[in-house]
Amino acid sequence: MEFHFHHGAVNVPDLEQALQWYHDVLGFEVEKQFEIPPANARVAMVRKGPLRFEIFETKHANPLPEERRMPITDLKTHGNKHVAFQVDDLEAFLVEAEAKGADVAFVVREAFGKGCFIRDCAGNLIEFVEEPNH
Known part of the structure; x- marks a missing residue:
């Protein structure tokens, strides 16, 4: 299939x-x-x-419950979590997103990869990921 x-x-x-x-x-x-x-x-x-x-x-x-507005607490509830998009350069993405008024909820910078979550205007989480080989 x-x-x-x-x-x-x-x-x-x-x-x-x-x-x-x-x-x-x-x-x-x-x-x-x-x-x-x-x-x-x-x-x-x-x-x-x-x-x-x-x-x-x-x-x-x-309304969206408060615990669904943070990636760490959102994982404690069953169900769909978020959608994720790939970016080439997380740091450049963060600069541009913050300049446009994005609400950055969480940033990860680890050996396994980098990523961030932003909240849309209603508090929904959206993830952006930079693959480790970039």
């Missing part, structure tokens, strides 16, 4: 704010928008090159 990665997804309290954040901080462009009436959700698929991300705004959704 062969398959390929298609997209990651997050739920946010304000779709317009999230679309602006994903554009301004990470460079994603809106590919399409639609509604899912049974879920009472407005949805946008955003894209950056081959990468896709789906962003939901669902009425009456529960």
